[in-house]
Amino acid sequence: MLNDFLLLMKSELVLAFILFLLLILKVGKEIRNERLLALIQILLLGNFIFGFFFIESGSLFGGMFATNGLIAFQKSIIGLGIYLISLLFSDWLKKSEHLPEFFILLLSAVLGMFFLISSGNLLMFYLSLELATIPVAAMANFDLDKKISSEASMKMILSSALSSGVLLFGISLIYGVTGTMSFDQIAALLDGSSLQILAFVFLFTAFAFKLSIVPFHLWTADVYEGAPIAVTSFLSVISKGTIAFILLTILYKVFAPMYALWYNMVMLLSVITMVVGNLFALRQQNIKRFLAFSSIAQVGFILLGISSYSNEGTSSVVYFVLIYVFSNLAAFGVAGAISQAAGKERIEDYKGLYQTNPFISWVLALSLFSLAGIPPTAGFFGKLFLITAGASKGNYFFIAVAALNMIISLYYYLRIVRAVFMDKNDQPIAKINLDPSTKLGMIICTAGIILIGLLSWVYDYITTLSI
Amino acid sequence: MNLTLLILLPLLTAVVILLMRSSVQVKWSALIGASAQFILALILFFTFRKERALGNASQMLFEIQYKWFPSWHISFHLGVDGISVAMILLTAFVVIAGVLVSWNVEKMTKEFYLLLILLSLGAYGFFISLDLFILFFFLEIAVIPKYLLIGIWGSGKKEYAANKLALMLMGGSALVLVGLLGLYFGGNENTFDLLLLSKMKIPIMVQKICFPLLFVGFGVFTALFPFHTWVPDGHSSAPTAGSMFLAGISMKLGGYGCLRVATYLMPEGAREYANIIIVLSTIAILYGAFATMMQKDLKYINAYSSVSHCGFVLLGIGMLTKTAIAGAVMQMVSHGLMTALFFAVIGMIYERTHTREVNEMGGLIKVMPFITTVLFIVGLCSLGLPGLSGFVAEMTVFMGSWQNPDPFHRVATIAACMSIVVTAVYILRAIGQTAMGPINDRYLSLQDAKWNEKLAAIILIAGIIAIGIAPFWLNDLVTPAAEVIMQKVAGK
Numbered sequence: 001m002l003n004d005f006l007l008l009m010k011s012e013l014v015l016a017f018i019l020f021l022l023l024i025l026k027v028g029k030e031i032r033n034e035r036l037l038a039l040i041q042i043l044l045l046g047n048f049i050f051g052f053f054f055i056e057s058g059s060l061f062g063g064m065f066a067t068n069g070l071i072a073f074q075k076s077i078i079g080l081g082i083y084l085i086s087l088l089f090s091d092w093l094k095k096s097e098h099l100p101e102f103f104i105l106l107l108s109a110v111l112g113m114f115f116l117i118s119s120g121n122l123l124m125f126y127l128s129l130e131l132a133t134i135p136v137a138a139m140a141n142f143d144l145d146k147k148i149s150s151e152a153s154m155k156m157i158l159s160s161a162l163s164s165g166v167l168l169f170g171i172s173l174i175y176g177v178t179g180t181m182s183f184d185q186i187a188a189l190l191d192g193s194s195l196q197i198l199a200f201v202f203l204f205t206a207f208a209f210k211l212s213i214v215p216f217h218l219w220t221a222d223v224y225e226g227a228p229i230a231v232t233s234f235l236s237v238i239s240k241g242t243i244a245f246i247l248l249t250i251l252y253k254v255f256a257p258m259y260a261l262w263y264n265m266v267m268l269l270s271v272i273t274m275v276v277g278n279l280f281a282l283r284q285q286n287i288k289r290f291l292a293f294s295s296i297a298q299v300g301f302i303l304l305g306i307s308s309y310s311n312e313g314t315s316s317v318v319y320f321v322l323i324y325v326f327s328n329l330a331a332f333g334v335a336g337a338i339s340q341a342a343g344k345e346r347i348e349d350y351k352g353l354y355q356t357n358p359f360i361s362w363v364l365a366l367s368l369f370s371l372a373g374i375p376p377t378a379g380f381f382g383k384l385f386l387i388t389a390g391a392s393k394g395n396y397f398f399i400a401v402a403a404l405n406m407i408i409s410l411y412y413y414l415r416i417v418r419a420v421f422m423d424k425n426d427q428p429i430a431k432i433n434l435d436p437s438t439k440l441g442m443i444i445c446t447a448g449i450i451l452i453g454l455l456s457w458v459y460d461y462i463t464t465l466s467i
Numbered sequence: 468m469n470l471t472l473l474i475l476l477p478l479l480t481a482v483v484i485l486l487m488r489s490s491v492q493v494k495w496s497a498l499i500g501a502s503a504q505f506i507l508a509l510i511l512f513f514t515f516r517k518e519r520a521l522g523n524a525s526q527m528l529f530e531i532q533y534k535w536f537p538s539w540h541i542s543f544h545l546g547v548d549g550i551s552v553a554m555i556l557l558t559a560f561v562v563i564a565g566v567l568v569s570w571n572v573e574k575m576t577k578e579f580y581l582l583l584i585l586l587s588l589g590a591y592g593f594f595i596s597l598d599l600f601i602l603f604f605f606l607e608i609a610v611i612p613k614y615l616l617i618g619i620w621g622s623g624k625k626e627y628a629a630n631k632l633a634l635m636l637m638g639g640s641a642l643v644l645v646g647l648l649g650l651y652f653g654g655n656e657n658t659f660d661l662l663l664l665s666k667m668k669i670p671i672m673v674q675k676i677c678f679p680l681l682f683v684g685f686g687v688f689t690a691l692f693p694f695h696t697w698v699p700d701g702h703s704s705a706p707t708a709g710s711m712f713l714a715g716i717s718m719k720l721g722g723y724g725c726l727r728v729a730t731y732l733m734p735e736g737a738r739e740y741a742n743i744i745i746v747l748s749t750i751a752i753l754y755g756a757f758a759t760m761m762q763k764d765l766k767y768i769n770a771y772s773s774v775s776h777c778g779f780v781l782l783g784i785g786m787l788t789k790t791a792i793a794g795a796v797m798q799m800v801s802h803g804l805m806t807a808l809f810f811a812v813i814g815m816i817y818e819r820t821h822t823r824e825v826n827e828m829g830g831l832i833k834v835m836p837f838i839t840t841v842l843f844i845v846g847l848c849s850l851g852l853p854g855l856s857g858f859v860a861e862m863t864v865f866m867g868s869w870q871n872p873d874p875f876h877r878v879a880t881i882a883a884c885m886s887i888v889v890t891a892v893y894i895l896r897a898i899g900q901t902a903m904g905p906i907n908d909r910y911l912s913l914q915d916a917k918w919n920e921k922l923a924a925i926i927l928i929a930g931i932i933a934i935g936i937a938p939f940w941l942n943d944l945v946t947p948a949a950e951v952i953m954q955k956v957a958g959k
Contacts, residue, residue, distance in 0.1 A: 391648040403641035422618040456536045463538040
């Protein structure tokens with residue numbers, strides 16, 4: 001029993017161990033930020049690598065907690081993401097007065113996410129969702145001297161409280177209908193009665209809030225703009241990825257009997273989300289708001305893959321999130337480096353960037369091409385597989401709309417590329433001296449963007465897991 | 468011969484260019500890489516001929532298949548037939564000429580050559596892939612280098628032109644994508660493999676929906692009317708080598724795709740929509756020719772005439788006879804060489820006179836005899852003088868078109884023929900005004916072509932004359948492959 005416990009919950013245990021270590025370090029003697037950050041980076045790297053060992057599948061606590069190869073891989077993606085965040089934003093983190101607190105909050109949120117992905121019961125699901133949300137709201141307030149940061153935090157708390165309320169209502173309805181909280185048993189008891197549909201809609205609304213699916217996206221841009229870039233990147237990449245993973249489980253396992261019902265809804269929401277996200281992204285001037293809306297559009301593509309209800313859907317969504325971690329974090333990393341060094345966050349400030357900073361310009365361009373889905377970057381494969389999975393149900397009209405959306409998104413991604421490479425500027429952003437670890441993070445991201453797509457075994461590995 | 472070399476060689480060149488420090492090193496490594504490609508393409512051509520002469524009659528030669536994303540039934544499947552070999556030869560000619568012509572680029576030399584080489588990588592990959600997924604992959608690889616080439620090194624309304632080109636081409640590939648997915652799920656087995664799909668019976672309904680998607684999607688690349696609007700802006704704003712690649716290689720990707728993917732895989736769809744293709748391509752031929760008459764800028768003249776000339780490619784495909792399809796391929800090769808040379812000459816003139824307005828030039832033959840001679844050759848090729856490649860290719864298309872006995876095809880053929888007269892008018896006028904007449908005093912001190920420009924022009928002229936004087940080798944190369952396509956279209 002203890003052995004099982006240790007093995008199956010090993011990712012959570014390692015994370016909790018790091019968390020407590022930080023807590024002790026915080027209470028103890030003052031350590032310089034540079035050394036502490038280096039230690040944290042090493043620990044997070046260790047955590048990521050350790051994720052690939054001792055992978056077992058099984059469940060604990062009467063089905064409350066379940067894990068298998070795919071879930072372990074999803075946790076590895078999250079582990080990779082937080083490692084990259086600790087690298088990419090090291091300049092900002094080093095200057096922070098509350099470095100240990102930042103990581104304590106971040107790791108608690110990640111712990112919540114791990115439990116969330118592994119949850120096999122609605123109660124566990126709700127609990128871990130809260131654990132994954134509330135620390136992030138505190139993190140959003142981390143630019144302590146900026147008013148806009150607290151505003152972002154407040155908006156996030158309010159919107160997630162609302163979505164939690166809706167979620168709880170949905171859960172209570174499901175419990176009322178089926179008399180159970182366990183995922184497996186619910187799936188067996190669903191038959192598509194109208195009360196069940198109502199419960200499902202409430203449950204899905206909560207997901208829509210967290211994933212910022214249109215029309216529940218309104219909080220996204222403000223929160224992204226106000227929060228520090230490191231937190232924005234965490235919110236837009238790691239949080240979204242996690243919610244997409246658990247949405248896969250909920251839709252494919254729990255609500256499988258109602259597939260015919262949710263297929264149309266997911267497909268429609270996917271297209272609306274893409275269109276709205278893209279149209280709003282067209283006119284943004286602030287890079288963080290811009291990336292916020294582009295991430296809304298990306299969620300539309302994720303929903304397209306989810307709508308296929310097949311193993312291909314699972315594997316293409318997981319694959320896409322993996323690619324998304326690299327590409328979006330690289331874009332945020334560049335934005336963060338520029339904002340930290342020059343204090344500029346507007347797209348027009350990026351004009352002429354290539355003249356002074358060729359390296360980060362290429363990183364930015366590659367990440368944007370990957371987000372736009374241009375080969376040979378990995379984003380091309382990710383998007384294409386999502387679209388192919390979505391097309392397997394034969395709904396070509398929506399697929400055509402998705403393909404056209406790729407053109408709109410290309411337009412606005414090219415806007416930044418154009419500013420960076422083509423537009424002239426008398427006073428471009430001065431040469432930025434990158435921190436070595438930031439540079440390492442960007443190199444890892446670039447390598448990921450180029451290689452994950454071309455090396456087909458990464459996808460094959462995910463496929464073997466998702467059967 | 469291993470076809471992956473055609474992809475690995477540009478890749479290696481790109482890596483070497485990245486490692487180089489000074490711009491001289493970059494230029495020479497690009498030139499060496501392009502020459503190696505050229506030699507490789509020639510080797511491919513001769514080994515292909517040898518194999519065929521030895522009686523190897525399989526549809527595709529030098530096939531290779533590697534596993535790549537097996538769960539989506541994708542494989543890295545390469546192979547060539549006569550049409551692909553012709554296109555690869557064309558690409559190799561244009562690439563080496565483009566590298567030579569850009570010898571004077573001093574702004575971000577490394578990036579410039581890197582993008583040129585990446586573009587050639589996309590083109591080679593596209594022409595040798597036998598799997599629709601990697602075909603699409605290489606098609607899209609070539610879009611962004613074009614965007615950056617125009618936007619960074621271009622002139623005039625370059626940002627506008629670059630954006631328009633990238634978005635229209637991406638729009639085209641979005642249509643291609645939907646069409647490909649239709650093929651993938653429409654057949655009785657999910658596959659992207661071209662040869663497997665060609666043996667499959669694809670339902671008529673799927674063909675009726677997917678054929679226009681694929682044909683129009685690829686058609687955007689090859690200036691199908693009314694999706695040709697990116698051509699004049701893109702070509703005229705691009706730097707010299709950019710225009711050469713754009714018109715010489717990139718527009719041919721579309722024609723090849725229309726033929727190899729749309730027409731070959733969906734014969735019923737092709738027969739269904741053939742008349743619409745003919746109407747659109749005839750409009751493009753005539754409209755392009757008349758629009759050229761109005762142009763004063765040399766690059767615009769060649770850009771609009773490219774619309775007209777590429778119309779012949781689509782006309783040949785739409786006519787659905789063996790000769791016409793072979794003619795379409797020959798027109799692709801001929802137009803690729805000719806238009807690349809034309810843009811190269813325009814670039815040389817512009818570098819010296821700093822204007823492209825025909826009215827402001829005159830008498831250039833007195834100061835730059837070599838360049839103006841090349842201009843004469845390319846102009847005559849464009850208007851279809853016998854002995855040069857343009858005549859051979861257009862003649863084959865017309866002969867193929869005339870094989871259809873009904874009035875509709877005859878009328879379209881005659882209408883298309885008329886464009887030749889218009890072509891003669893605008894070409895002779897343009898080169899007459901540029902080369903002949905009194906010379907402006909400003910131009911008296913101008914120099915003639917340098918070694919790199921001479922070499923580039925000679926290489927392309929060699930190709931044009933080789934096709935013009937002895938068209939048999941190209942015809943022998945292309946016709947058997949065209950016959951395979953026609954057999955499928957005729958339903959035998």
